[in-house]
Amino acid sequence: MEGAVLRLEGIRAGYGDFQALFDVGLTVSPGEAVGVVGPNGAGKTTLLRVISGMLRPKAGTARFGETDIAATPAHVLPAVGIAHVPENRRLFPHLTVEENLKVGAYIPAARKRFAERCAYVYDMFPRLKERRHQLAGTMSGGEQQMCAIGRALMCSPRILLLDEPSAGLAPLVVAQVFELVLRIRGEGLTVLIVEQNVAQVLRVVDRAYVLDAGHVVAEGTSAALAADPAIRSAFLGGH
């Protein structure tokens, strides 16, 4: 599939009376890897939910290629090419690894290519292949993360949204996860990662936005952001 540009402009979104995002805009071009960083509660997860259709914005535009995201039902977006790996993985713990992947391949186009995509995912995550008939809920955090990413890849997405992939994982595992992201990236897939672990994510993305209390407060290449003293002190602590 051809690449498409993800473009958000002036997004306002929230939950009930609580507004989480104020005039947020971002762009992700095909093949890019972009990060969204910021402290807890900045609205990073809300942002991804707007993109994957789980939350309707109150104002602003969100387009992926030709598709108006806000006007499309959420369950249609995977067919359009948007895959979202939610915060905390959200696997189906009572289903096996392979069954989780199967749900990931629900859309008709993916069903046709199930065997092929399965092979691709198992190739990328050999540990998943070993555990293909194991209940997803019994796996370790890192394995679950791989399974969640694998599940999202089953529909051959054009853009992969990753919500805090490092959450709750040991540092060694976190490093492995980001290695994987690099690899996925290397195969040409567009990636948008939301992360609190700024140091790690800046190593794998080209550009990043900094989100704080629902506002985009900074934007730039990862090199520029990593070098910026304000960013360093706010997020990188003593690193």
Add this chain to the structure above:
Amino acid sequence: MDPFLLEAIVNGILLGGVFALPVLGLNLVFGVVDVVWLCYAELVMVGMYCVWFLYTQAGFPLALAFLTCLPVVGLLGLLLHQLVVRPLLNSPPITQVLATGGVIFVLQGSAMLAFGTDFRSLGVEMPPIEVQDIFISGTKLVAFVAALLGAGALWTFLKFTYVGTAIRAIARDREVMPLMGVDPKRIYMVASAIGGGLAGLAACLLVVQLDVHPYIGLSFGPITFMICVMGGLGNMLGGFLAAFLMGVIVSTGGFWWNTEMSYVVAFACFIVVMFARPRGLFAR
């Protein structure tokens, strides 16, 4: 072992097979849509009337009457969801349950209007089968086998198809389903239709054993709920096992006292189980 007691136990297991289908249907709908169809027994009643009508009034062969009943009640299940449940999906759970309770009157009233209050019999009789001194009800045995087949078909569907796997998934995490391209509304519809279909299958099994009348739902409805709750609401396997357990309790209770008291015992057992395991014997 006293052959009569053995007979009661065997018949109890067979009875459990009959309970199992409505229990599976109720648990399926509850697990997916999160609503208890209070009127489930009345859906079965409609199915029973359907078979009776087609066979005795419209001259259908029995097998065809059975086959027609399944999609008819399946459609009824779907309509129940679309017209009654769906508008209330964002309301407190109890209003959803009560709305299906209202449908009880709708279905009972409709049955009365259409067929009157007389008891209707299918007129099909199967002789008891004798196995080593104990008599097994022939109709119950056939019902049992059919129930197992139905349960098996359901299991196969849930285990191996995409929609079935999605149904199993949505029971645990509804919110995340659209991310994989699954439209929850569609899944609810499928689950409701299958729930109705299972009620239809149960109807086929029951109509050969019982005479149908508009209030027949009241005789097996409450116990079906008991079984579901005993097995853990939404737990298909738990409900399935609990059905057989209840069947044996009712049957052996009937052996020791009489049929009526056996139901009292069964209900009392249910209450005791609830206190011992508030989430059901095999809770999710």
Add this chain to the structure above:
Amino acid sequence: MIRVAIAVFAVLAVLPLLGLPDYFMHLGIATLLVALSCTGWALMGRFGLVSFGHGAFIGIAAYTMALLWNDVGLSPWIGLPAGVALAVAAAALLAYPCFRLRVVGHYFALVTLAAGEIVRILIVALRDHTGGSLGMTPRLAPDHAVVAMQFGKQGFWWIALVAWGIGIFAWWRVDRSMSARALSAIGEDEDAAAAVGIRVTREKMAITLLSAGLAALGGALGAQYRLYLNPETLAGIGVSLQIVFGALAGGMYSMLGPTVGAAFTTALEEILRVAFGTAFIGAAPLIYGILLVLFIQFLPRGIVGWFDRRR
């Protein structure tokens, strides 16, 4: 609301003196007693404690009262409190383990449904005493009408009115008490409520016993008035659901809501009965059911709730 209730009470107290036809007296008594049961049920229902088994309490109270009179000669004036006490005890027996073991929501509703069915089946099973499905009648004693609590419509009107008043009074007191807030909190989040120091089980038990007692009183008086008991109309899922629907249709969150609902459902049943009579059997429940579903879909807070919103 209490002022409205008092006004209604006053009007109703005076009404029979104006010479109402027997038919309306009959409907009025029936409505007041059903309203009492609905109000009792709603005391639990409004806090999320939904019971499908209030028929159990009604059945226990009514049959106890009737059997004590028929078999032992004990006046219903004593038999009624005895029956209600027994019903309340049964409620305690059922509710305490439920609440201690956190049987809530759907599970609680279905446990109560089982209880209602148990009572119904027991009544049928003990047919030698209770007459089973055919029902029973209290022994008629026209010479000792007062002792036997066998008044005509005039007498029963005031009994029903006072009983209804008790129910409204109970609601009023609950509303003004800390219990209402406690139960509200429990309804929202039981754990949080417990954490704040609310005695969850105790509060739930108290409201349940009150609810069961009021419902039982209403039902038992109804049976005494009609001089007829039947397990189908006094226990089991049928009567339990009718009480629930009455409370819901009128609005279970307000003091007079269940009363309005009881009046509505009684009137509806009468209209349907008169309209269809013996023809078109089934049309009445059909229409009743459709209206119920529509009510739940469009008037979830009942008739009173709808008016409240518009104000």
